[in-house]
Amino acid sequence: MHPTLITELRFEPLNLPLTEPFAIATGAPERADNVLVRLTLADGTVGLGEAAPFTAVSGETQASTLEAMASVRDALVGRDASGWRPIGAWLTEALPRAPSARCGIELALLDALGRHHRMPLATLFGGAGRALDIDMTVTAGDEAHAAASARAIVARGIRTLKVKVGALTPEEDVRRMVIIRREAPGARLFADANGGYTVAGARAFLSGLEAAGVPLALFEQPVSREDWEGMAELTRASRVPICADESARTVADVVRLGREGGAHGVNLKLMKSGVVESLAMWNVARAFGMELMMGGMLESTLAMSSAVHFAAGLGGFDYADLDTHLFIREHSFRGGLRCEGGRVDVGHVQAGHGVELE
Structure with a gap:
C-alpha cells in the first residue's frame, strides 16, 4: 500500500x-x-x-x-x-x-x-515567507467596550485595530471610532461592517470619520453580499480602500468583483472558501491587481496557524487579520504559530502546521 x-x-x-x-x-x-x-x-x-x-x-x-x-x-x-x-x-x-x-x-x-x-505548510504553499504582521479586532459594542478593547490591544503591542461596525447607526459607530482613535492615537484603523450598512449608511460613516479627523486605512464589506452595485458605487467614490469579504466566497465572486470594479481588495478566509478554492481566488485577485487580506472566522491556534502558513508561504498579502486565536480562552493544543506583539511567525515549524493535540 x-x-x-x-x-x-x-x-x-x-x-x-x-x-x-x-x-x-x-x-x-x-x-x-x-x-x-x-x-x-x-x-x-x-x-x-x-x-x-x-x-x-x-x-x-x-x-x-x-x-x-x-x-x-x-x-x-x-x-x-x-x-x-x-x-x-x-x-x-x-x-x-x-x-x-x-x-x-x-x-x-x-x-x-x-x-x-x-515539510512545513509554508514551504508547501510556496515558501515566500514565514511571518506576518497582524491586526486585532475590536468587536461590536458600546463606547466603553470600544475604549477598553483599544487599550487592551495596544497593551499587547499590536498597532493595527480592526473595528467591527454596522451593528449600530453610522453616527454611533463614528463616536466609537473617535474614542478608539483617542485610546490608540498612533494605530492604523480598519473598519469592518460585515454588510451591516446600506450605501447611504456607509457614506455617512465615512463622512463622519472625515469630519471627526479619524483616518481610516481600510473599509471592509460595507454593504450586504448581494449588493454588487452598492459595492462598486462605494469603490468608485471612496478615497478609503474598499475590501470585499462576504462578497468574495468563490473564484467566480472575485472575477465578478474584478470585472465590475466592486472592491479594491478581497479578504481570503480558508473557512469561507476552502484551501484549494482560496488558492484560485488568490491567483485571480492578483491578476486583477487587487489588494489581499488574509482573514479568519473563529479559529483556534490550529486552523489559524494553517492560515499563517498559507498567507506567509504564498506571499502578496497586504493585510493579515489573523487574530481569532487570541479570543479563545481555553484549548488543548500546543505548538503552531508564535505571536509576539503584532507579529505571528511559523518559521520554527518543521513539518505540517506544527500544532499538536495535548
Whole structure:
C-alpha cells in the first residue's frame, strides 16, 4: 500500500470558550463550536484539521459540518493524499455549501502530507515567507467596550485595530471610532461592517470619520453580499480602500468583483472558501491587481496557524487579520504559530502546521 493513501478520517465536536462574545453586525457567538478532524495515512501519519463554521456568515453550524464530513468520509478513504489539489477540487463540488467542512478536511490532509514529507505548510504553499504582521479586532459594542478593547490591544503591542461596525447607526459607530482613535492615537484603523450598512449608511460613516479627523486605512464589506452595485458605487467614490469579504466566497465572486470594479481588495478566509478554492481566488485577485487580506472566522491556534502558513508561504498579502486565536480562552493544543506583539511567525515549524493535540 502506498504510504500516503488515506486510511481513516475521524471528526468530533471542538467546543472552545471565548474571552468575550465575538460580536459583529450580524451575530455574537459566545463560544466557538468548531470541529476537530484527524486524517490518517497508510504509514500511520496523522494530520490534524479544524473546521470553524460561523453561522452568521456562512449559515453553517457544528451539526451541519459534522454531517457534511460524514457524507464524504467513505469516498475519501483510499485516495492518495499527494493529490491534495484534485481532492480539494472534488470536495468543492461535493460540498458546495459547506466550506468550513471542506477546509477542516483539507487542513488535516495537508498536515498529514507535510508531516509525511517533513515539510512545513509554508514551504508547501510556496515558501515566500514565514511571518506576518497582524491586526486585532475590536468587536461590536458600546463606547466603553470600544475604549477598553483599544487599550487592551495596544497593551499587547499590536498597532493595527480592526473595528467591527454596522451593528449600530453610522453616527454611533463614528463616536466609537473617535474614542478608539483617542485610546490608540498612533494605530492604523480598519473598519469592518460585515454588510451591516446600506450605501447611504456607509457614506455617512465615512463622512463622519472625515469630519471627526479619524483616518481610516481600510473599509471592509460595507454593504450586504448581494449588493454588487452598492459595492462598486462605494469603490468608485471612496478615497478609503474598499475590501470585499462576504462578497468574495468563490473564484467566480472575485472575477465578478474584478470585472465590475466592486472592491479594491478581497479578504481570503480558508473557512469561507476552502484551501484549494482560496488558492484560485488568490491567483485571480492578483491578476486583477487587487489588494489581499488574509482573514479568519473563529479559529483556534490550529486552523489559524494553517492560515499563517498559507498567507506567509504564498506571499502578496497586504493585510493579515489573523487574530481569532487570541479570543479563545481555553484549548488543548500546543505548538503552531508564535505571536509576539503584532507579529505571528511559523518559521520554527518543521513539518505540517506544527500544532499538536495535548
